[in-house]
Structures are given as C-alpha cells and as structure tokens.
Amino acid sequence: MNAMNETVEIHKGLAGVVADYTAISKVNPDTNSLLYRGYPVQELAAGRSFEEVALLLWTGELPTPAELEEFTRLERSHRALDPKVRAAIDLLPATCHPMDVGRTAVSVLGANDPRAEDSSPEAELTKAKQLFAAFPAVVAYDQRRRRGQEPVPARTDLDYAQNFLWMTFGEEFPEDVVDAFRISMVLYAEHSFNASTFTARVVTSTLSDLHSAVTAAIGALKGPLHGGANEAVMHTFEEIGIHPDEPREQAAARARAWMEDALAQKKKVMGFGHRVYKHGDSRVPTMKAALDRMVDHYGRHDLMGLYDGLEQAMDEAKAIKPNLDYPAGPTYHLMGFDTDMFTPIFIAARITGWTAHIMEQRASNSLIRPLSAYNGPGERHL
Ligand SMILES: CC(=O)SCCNC(=O)CCNC(=O)[C@H](O)C(C)(C)COP(=O)(O)OP(=O)(O)OC[C@H]1O[C@@H](n2cnc3c(N)ncnc32)[C@H](O)[C@@H]1OP(=O)(O)O
Numbered sequence: 001m002n003a004m005n006e007t008v009e010i011h012k013g014l015a016g017v018v019a020d021y022t023a024i025s026k027v028n029p030d031t032n033s034l035l036y037r038g039y040p041v042q043e044l045a046a047g048r049s050f051e052e053v054a055l056l057l058w059t060g061e062l063p064t065p066a067e068l069e070e071f072t073r074l075e076r077s078h079r080a081l082d083p084k085v086r087a088a089i090d091l092l093p094a095t096c097h098p099m100d101v102g103r104t105a106v107s108v109l110g111a112n113d114p115r116a117e118d119s120s121p122e123a124e125l126t127k128a129k130q131l132f133a134a135f136p137a138v139v140a141y142d143q144r145r146r147r148g149q150e151p152v153p154a155r156t157d158l159d160y161a162q163n164f165l166w167m168t169f170g171e172e173f174p175e176d177v178v179d180a181f182r183i184s185m186v187l188y189a190e191h192s193f194n195a196s197t198f199t200a201r202v203v204t205s206t207l208s209d210l211h212s213a214v215t216a217a218i219g220a221l222k223g224p225l226h227g228g229a230n231e232a233v234m235h236t237f238e239e240i241g242i243h244p245d246e247p248r249e250q251a252a253a254r255a256r257a258w259m260e261d262a263l264a265q266k267k268k269v270m271g272f273g274h275r276v277y278k279h280g281d282s283r284v285p286t287m288k289a290a291l292d293r294m295v296d297h298y299g300r301h302d303l304m305g306l307y308d309g310l311e312q313a314m315d316e317a318k319a320i321k322p323n324l325d326y327p328a329g330p331t332y333h334l335m336g337f338d339t340d341m342f343t344p345i346f347i348a349a350r351i352t353g354w355t356a357h358i359m360e361q362r363a364s365n366s367l368i369r370p371l372s373a374y375n376g377p378g379e380r381h382l
C-alpha cells in the first residue's frame with residue numbers, strides 16, 4: 001500500500017505561528033516582559049487588586065473609583081455557592097480530580113444561566129463578572145468536602161483574595177499571606193494565546209457560548225504541560241521528600257541529585273521550560289519574591305533548599321529556566337492548599353483572561369479551522 005505524504009511545511013504544535021492580533025496582553029520573550037493592556041504585570045502585581053486587574057483585562061482600562069465600587073458590589077453579591085452547583089458537585093466522587101469539579105461547575109452555571117445564549121457584549125461582560133465572583137466558592141467547597149469539613153459561607157466585608165482564603169480555610173490570613181495570594185492571581189490572570197486561551201477562542205469562533213468556551217479551556221488547562229504543572233511541581237517535591245526541619249543546604253543537595261537522575265532518564269520536569277520564553281518567565285521573579293516571603297513567614301527554609309537545588313541542577317544541565325508554576329506551587333502549599341487544588345486556583349485567576357479573549361474573539365470573529373497535510377494510506381477501494 002502506498003502511503004500519501006504531502007510535502008508542505010508543518011508547524012507542529014503551531015509553534016511560531018501568529019494566529020491573530022490581540023490587544024489584551026503582550027508576551028515579549030526578547031525583553032522578558034509581559035504587559036496587560038500596556039501595563040507591566042509587575043507594576044500591577046505591586047499595587048493593584050485582582051478586581052482592578054480583572055476590569056483592566058475586560059475593558060481595556062483600569063477602573064475609576066466609581067466603576068470599581070460598582071463591580072465590587074456585584075462581585076460580592078455573587079460569591080455564594082450556587083445550590084445547583086453544590087448539588088452537582090455532591091454527585092461527583094471525591095476520587096475525581098478537582099479540575100473535573102471546576103469544569104463541571106462552570107458547565108452547570110452555564111446551563112442554569114438564563115442569558116447563556118445571549119452573546120451581546122453587555123451579556124458577555126456580565127457573565128464574565130459573575131463567573132469571576134462565583135468560582136472561588138467552588139474551589140473552597142471542593143477542598144473542604146474532600147477534607148470532610150462543612151462549607152464556610154462567603155463574606156462581603158472582605159476583598160476577593162481575603163474571601164477566597166476565608167471560604168477555603170474558615171480563617172482570616174495575615175496581610176502578607178493574602179498579598180502573596182493576590183499576586184499569584186494577578187500573575188496567572190492572562191498570557192496571550194496559551195493553550196487554554198486558544199481553546200476558548202476556538203470554541204468561541206464557532207459562535208458557541210461563553211460557558212462552553214470556559215469549560216473547554218479548563219480541560220486544556222488541566223494537563224501537566226500547561227496549568228497542571230503547578231501541582232506537578234509539588235509532587236516532585238514530595239517525591240524528593242519534604243522534611244520541614246532539614247537544613248536548606250541538605251535539602252538542596254538531595255534535590256540536585258534527584259534532578260540529575262531525572263534528566264539522565266530523559267524525564268520532563270514540570271515547572272521548567274516554556275513555549276515562548278526561552279530565557280526565563282517574566283512572572284517568575286515577582287512570584288519567587290512572594291514565595292520567599294512565605295518561606296520566611298512559615299519558617300520553611302527546607303522548601304527553598306528543594307527549590308534552589310532543582311533550579312540550579314536544571315540550569316547547569318540544560319539551561320532551562322523555571323516557569324510561573326514553579327514558584328506558585330510551593331506558595332500554595334505553604335498557605336495550606338491541598339496539592340490538587342492548585343490548578344483550580346489557576347482557573348479562578350485565568351477566568352479573567354479567558355473571558356477577555358472570548359469577548360475579543362467574538363468582536364472580530366473568524367472561524368478557527370487550520371489545514372492538515374494528509375499522511376495516511378493512498379486512495380484504496382473496497
Ligand atoms: C503556566 C504554564 O502553562 S507554563 C508551562 C507549564 N508546563 C510545564 O512546566 C511542563 C514542563 N515543560 C515542558 O514540557 C515544556 O517546556 C513546554 C511544553 C512548556 C514547552 O515546550 P516546547 O516549547 O514545545 O519545547 P520542547 O518540549 O520541545 O522542549 C525543547 C527541549 O527542551 C527540553 N525540555 C523542555 N522543557 C523541559 C522540562 N521541563 N524538563 C526537561 N526537559 C525539558 C525538551 O526535552 C527538549 O529537549 P530535546 O530538544 O533534547 O528533545
């Protein structure tokens with residue numbers, strides 16, 4: 001049988017392909033920078049709330065005090081766990097991955113939204129805001145039910161980051177911990193045409209609805225080559241062995257040995273490497289600084305030993321740098337999140353970027369449908 005092999009240039013994984021314009025963010029690997037609507041992400045992480053950053057991504061501008069107040073009111077009034085979502089989650093086994101819970105929750109929210117099929121710009125923005133407000137309760141409820149704990153009702157006197165931690169743990173956290181969490185949300189919010197955002201745009205390009213696009217994006221985020229890497233980082237630390245009282249240098253030495261062995265076996269180590277950044281992820285220094293503060297806060301220098309040991313050994317062997325998932329994973333661990341809740345936290349952050357892209361795609365739509373080159377059997381007949 002003759003195989004057909006069309007000779008065309010293939011862009012495997014769409015690497016290097018520019019698929020469209022976007023005005024939402026600019027990832028620049030040459031200057032190692034990331035701009036949200038023109039603002040450096042480090043500046044936003046230093047001084048802006050996650051609520052302000054969400055509005056910036058959706059509307060293109062930072063909100064006026066009045067706009068922020070209006071959004072704050074709406075966001076705080078949509079924080080409670082929807083009973084229909086709770087009922088759907090309760091039907092899922094505690095053995096399923098929390099990303100499956102997040103995906104199901106968004107799907108249920110969409111099915112119950114009376115404006116699900118209304119894709120006018122006003123309806124889309126409202127749906128984006130409501131999803132932003134509703135999702136933390138899903139993460140909080142899921143972690144608590146897996147631990148056999150009762151849910152903690154949302155509070156309207158706390159900001160987004162404070163309330164997220166409150167609903168998850170039923171306690172108020174010190175300011176530096178809340179700040180590290182807020183910073184992680186800002187850094188995770190948006191990153192141009194990454195795999196999950198592109199998925200959301202593909203779904204939107206068929207003129208499907210916002211919740212369908214976000215549900216699909218969650219599926220793409222789950223994989224360890226994308227968002228799933230933040231929890232995989234913690235699994236690596238666990239495999240190496242976490243010993244809270246171990247001196248930093250000793251932990252570093254064990255981590256180095258583990259990495260040398262992993263690379264000798266040609267393993268991919270999650271939390272390192274990036275499709276676009278080849279000299280380091282623009283967001284890592286800010287997230288690493290937040291992690292350093294958490295390590296001091298919780299007195300867990302053993303974790304920095306593991307962190308440094310892996311990073312140094314990877315750098316020496318392959319010059320591959322950490323991505324945002326590398327410092328984010330241990331940061332969430334120190335705050336007390338269960339490891340498999342890390343990627344659902346990423347959903348909560350990226351809902352902003354995804355929905356901004358859904359609105360942008362819809363405003364200037366063209367069906368996303370690339371071509372393929374055929375390399376199967378030549379024509380044959382029964
Ligand atoms: C928020 C985010 O989503 S950030 C990304 C999170 N994902 C991860 O951390 C997963 C681990 N990293 C990876 O798998 C990759 O670096 C990716 C998928 C992120 C980017 O990959 P690509 O741009 O396609 O690069 P590719 O996978 O081809 O790697 C190029 C080379 O570097 C190596 N490499 C890249 N990343 C890693 C890694 N994490 N561990 C070991 N080797 C690696 C590859 O094995 C390959 O080596 P080779 O040329 O000898 O075969």
Ligand SMILES: O=C([O-])CC(=O)C(=O)O
Binds near residue numbers: 191193226275276323
């Ligand atoms: O841009 C990417 O390919 C992955 C990433 O870092 C992100 O989505 O934040």
